[in-house]
Amino acid sequence: MTATEKARNFLEQIIEKDLAEGRVSGIHTRFPPEPNGFLHVGHATSICLNFGLAEKYQGECNLRFDDTNPEKEEQVYVDAIQEDIRWLGFRWSGEVRYASSYFDQFYDWALHLIREGKAYVDHQDAEAMRINRGDFNKPGVESPDRNKSVDENLAEFEKMRAGEYEEGKASLRAKIDMQSPNMNMRDPVLYRIRKVPHHQTGDKWCIYPSYDFAHGQEDAIEHITHSVCTLEFQDHRPLYEWFLDNLPVPARPRQYEFARTNLNYTVTSKRKLKQLVDEGVVNGWDDPRMPTISGMRRRGYTPNSIRRFSEMVGVSRSDGTADVSMLEHAIRDDLNTNAARAMAVLSALKLVIRNLPEGDVQEMAAAVHPNRPELGQRTLPFTREIYIDQEDFTEDTTLSRKKFKRLVIGDYVRLRSAYVIKAEAVIRDESGNIVEVHASYVPGTVGEDPPEGIRPRGVIHWVSATHGKQAELRIYDRLFSHPAPDRGEEGFLSHVNPDSLKVTQAWVEPSLVNAAPEQSFQFEREGYFVADRCDHSAEHPVFNLTIGLKDTWAKK
Numbered sequence: 001m002t003a004t005e006k007a008r009n010f011l012e013q014i015i016e017k018d019l020a021e022g023r024v025s026g027i028h029t030r031f032p033p034e035p036n037g038f039l040h041v042g043h044a045t046s047i048c049l050n051f052g053l054a055e056k057y058q059g060e061c062n063l064r065f066d067d068t069n070p071e072k073e074e075q076v077y078v079d080a081i082q083e084d085i086r087w088l089g090f091r092w093s094g095e096v097r098y099a100s101s102y103f104d105q106f107y108d109w110a111l112h113l114i115r116e117g118k119a120y121v122d123h124q125d126a127e128a129m130r131i132n133r134g135d136f137n138k139p140g141v142e143s144p145d146r147n148k149s150v151d152e153n154l155a156e157f158e159k160m161r162a163g164e165y166e167e168g169k170a171s172l173r174a175k176i177d178m179q180s181p182n183m184n185m186r187d188p189v190l191y192r193i194r195k196v197p198h199h200q201t202g203d204k205w206c207i208y209p210s211y212d213f214a215h216g217q218e219d220a221i222e223h224i225t226h227s228v229c230t231l232e233f234q235d236h237r238p239l240y241e242w243f244l245d246n247l248p249v250p251a252r253p254r255q256y257e258f259a260r261t262n263l264n265y266t267v268t269s270k271r272k273l274k275q276l277v278d279e280g281v282v283n284g285w286d287d288p289r290m291p292t293i294s295g296m297r298r299r300g301y302t303p304n305s306i307r308r309f310s311e312m313v314g315v316s317r318s319d320g321t322a323d324v325s326m327l328e329h330a331i332r333d334d335l336n337t338n339a340a341r342a343m344a345v346l347s348a349l350k351l352v353i354r355n356l357p358e359g360d361v362q363e364m365a366a367a368v369h370p371n372r373p374e375l376g377q378r379t380l381p382f383t384r385e386i387y388i389d390q391e392d393f394t395e396d397t398t399l400s401r402k403k404f405k406r407l408v409i410g411d412y413v414r415l416r417s418a419y420v421i422k423a424e425a426v427i428r429d430e431s432g433n434i435v436e437v438h439a440s441y442v443p444g445t446v447g448e449d450p451p452e453g454i455r456p457r458g459v460i461h462w463v464s465a466t467h468g469k470q471a472e473l474r475i476y477d478r479l480f481s482h483p484a485p486d487r488g489e490e491g492f493l494s495h496v497n498p499d500s501l502k503v504t505q506a507w508v509e510p511s512l513v514n515a516a517p518e519q520s521f522q523f524e525r526e527g528y529f530v531a532d533r534c535d536h537s538a539e540h541p542v543f544n545l546t547i548g549l550k551d552t553w554a555k556k
Contacts, residue, residue, distance in 0.1 A: 009315035011049070011256060015057055015226060024225045027059030031085070031092070032066045032218070034211075035077040035199075037270040038285040038292040039084050041306070041327070045261040048310035050228055051090040062222055063092035066099045068214050070198040078199070080285070084293040088303045099214045100200040102221055106209045107161070109217060109247050110172060110190055114153045118246055119190060120146055121156035122173045129171075133178075133186050140178035140186045160193055163206045167193045172207075176242060184239045188212055216240040220249035227253045230260040231319060259316040264483040265324045266291050267492055281496060282479070286534075288544050289479040289500050299476060300520055300530030300546030302338075305331040324478070325551055332547050335520055335528040340368045340375065343416065343461040344508045344523040344543075346473065348387040350465055353421065355440045356384045361467070364446065366417035378511060382418050385465035387507045392460040393437055395426065405458030407437070412456045416524065420445040420456050461524045468507040471541035473529070475502040506543075513538045520546065 008016070018024045029050045033039060039047075054061035063085060067073050082096065113119035122143045124132065134140040148156075160170050172191035180186055190213040195206045215236075219227045227240075234257045244252060267273065268291055276282045276290070285292050288299035296306065309330040313322050356362075362382040368375040392406040392413075399408065407413040409423045419441035427436035442450050450456065482495035512521070515531040521543070523529050529543040536542040 010317060011053060011226070011228065011258065011315055012056070014256065015053065018225070019057070026225070027054055027057040028062070028093075028223055028225045029054050029059065029228060030062040030064050030219065030222065030224050032064045032215075033081050034066045034069065034072075035074065035081060036069065036072040037077060037274060038080050038290075038294055040268045040270075040273065040293065041263060041266070041291045041296065041309075042261045042268045044084075044088065044293055044296075044306050045310040045313055046228075046230070047085060047088060047090060048307050049258070049315060051085075051092075052310075053226070053228070054093075059225075060093035061090070062094070062097055062224070064097040064099065064218060064222070066211060066214065066218070067198070067200060068099050068208050068211055069194075070196050070208065071194060073199055075199045080294060084297075087297060088293070088306060097218075097222065098200055099209075099218055100198060102214070102218060103201060103205060103209070105221065106214060106217060110157065110209075110213075111154070112247060113174065113190070114157060114172075115150055116246070117150060118175050119172055120148055120153045120175055121160065121170055122146070122187075123170050125168055129189075133183065136181075136183070140180075142178050143173070143187070146175060146187070157191075160191065160207050161205075163195065165193055167195060169193070174213075174242075176239075182235060182238055184212070184236050185242070188239060212236060212239055213243065216243045216253065216255070217247065217249060219253035219255075220244060220247075220251045223251045224253040227255045229255055229257050231257045231317070232260075233257055257317070259319045261310075261313055262319070262321045263291070263324045263327065264321055265478050265480050265485070267480065267486050269486065272486060272492055275493075276479075279493075281493065288474070288476050291479075297518075298530075298533050298544065300335075300518075300528065300544055301331050302334050302520070305334040308334065328547055328551065332528070332549075335522065335546065339520040339522045339528055340378075341366070341370065342378075342509050342512055342521040342523055343380075343463055344471070344473070344506045344512075344526060344529070345387040345389050345461065345463050345468075346504060346506045346526060347390040348507050349390045349393060349437060350435065351386050351388050351393075351421075351437045351439055351462070353384050353386070353441050354424070354438055356382075358384050360384060364418045378509070380417060380509060381464045381467040383464045383466045386415075386462045387465050387468065388415075388437070388460055388462050393423065393434075395434075401457050406460050407439075408457065409437075412442070412450070412454055414445070414456045414459045416459055416461045418446060418462070419443075420450045420454060463507040463509060465507070467510050469510050469513045469541060471506055471508045471512065471543055473504050473506045473543050473545065474532070475504060475545045476500065508541065508543075512543075513541045515541070522549075525549070 031050045051061045122145045132141040171189050173187045176185045178186050191207045237255050240255050286294035286298050309327045364380040364382045365377045395409045412422050414420045421439045421441045423439045425438040426434045429435050477500045479500050480495045481497040485495040486492040517533040520530045527548045528546040532542040
């Protein structure tokens with residue numbers, strides 16, 4: 001089955017049925033984040049779903065901030081969310097929308113419910129409301145204020161708006177059914193008092209609508225056809241529909257639920273992510289170890305890899321946990337195809353080529369990508385002194401060629417895109433450690449087979465010791481060492497991987513200092529790295545490990 005022939009998910013089936021039957025003439029979705037934190041990988045799959053459905057069916061997708069809780073919301077989150085969506089390659093329809101833009105309309109609709117006898121001002125405190133709400137085994141108890149007159153409730157609600165009550169002293173509730181088996185229908189709160197300024201409306205309001213009251217009405221105002229939510233909102237759907245039934249809304253959207261994306265070895269709770277930031281476990285929301293979109297971007301994940309991961313996870317109606325190795329496979333596959341190749345030596349050992357004169361510099365040509373000739377070639381300065389990796393040399397001549405395919409004293413190896421060389425001697429320091437290897441190159445072996453009788457063990461990477469540049473490498477690993485870090489009594493912080501970041505220095509090809517921020521490379525035999533989008537410069541090159549060449553966690 002080709003990608004174009006793959007089975008449609010249940011949302012696509014619903015949309016196609018709605019279009020075929022004429023229930024809707026076009027598709028209009030929305031992505032409605034709350035601006036109280038940075039978006040994470042779960043939001044990324046929701047973005048791909050909502051914007052992707054609009055793209056597939058030539059519809060529209062709105063970006064709307066559900067900014068009904070000013071205590072936790074900030075403009076910095078608003079800006080970051082827009083940047084994340086643009087980076088993923090999506091464009092929203094029209095202007096950015098805000099729930100706060102509809103606050104006047106929400107207030108009028110609240111008055112409508114009061115006048116219809118379907119809402120009342122309750123003076124119970126939060127604890128009394130919680131107790132009287134009951135539970136799944138105990139019916140709710142009506143508030144003493146539930147049956148006040150319309151005029152009394154209108155007057156009380158006006159006092160709420162005027163700031164005459166302190167926080168927690170009054171709230172507006174819908175009058176629905178305190179006996180309902182659905183807890184969301186037991187007279188939910190519509191408005192509560194919050195005497196804090198709002199990042200969009202300033203000090204205009206001291207009462208704010210609840211998410212449940214705002215959600216469906218926002219969809220109706222914007223003429224959303226398919227309101228796609230995660231499964232935790234399934235039990236909220238009867239309330240969503242109750243508001244639409246009882247308010248003079250301009251349209252009738254429908255809500256559908258799908259399973260959110262959960263990943264092992266990952267925490268996506270905004271509260272817990274914020275705790276990681278606030279307690280200094282990570283260096284901000286865009287720390288490359290974070291599962292935030294901005295963190296993944298800084299780590300070197302590409303928009304294409306995240307969109308591909310979203311496709312791999314699919315759309316389901318039942319909750320589950322995806323293996324983080326799926327995400328890692330998506331980025332590894334993308335970078336294998338697209339990342340330029342380069343050489344970096346992490347544990348440097350100097351190698352002196354005796355038969356190359358001092359000061360002599362030869363230019364070696366190497367492919368930018370071995371399978372993409374259209375990307376051209378890069379130039380490598382080849383000098384008398386070069387660096388190779390310490391692990392690529394041994395004096396143990398008993399090691400077989402099959403076991404050790406690198407440089408052995410008295411034997412040959414090929415330098416990547418350069419000569420075949422033979423190791424001839426070593427120089428030691430006072431402690432007996434090898435500090436230099438002396439070798440000679442075999443003339444005529446650049447891009448050519450060596451003479452008969454010379455059989456190199458393998459190929460190793462290298463960097464010129466005189467022309468190479470030093471760079472800071474940040475070796476990132478999974479932030480958590482437990483597959484389910486936020487479960488159990490220990491607390492998720494107890495599962496933080498102490499080796500999730502190691503900083504080291506490396507010698508790199510000289511051209512890499514001019515790499516653009518966010519440019520990705522495969523450092524041959526080391527892994528995929530990206531020039532840090534914030535800290536990398538020609539004066540101070542910084543590269544982040546995006547992912548290893550192979551999945552090493554499977555062996556842990």
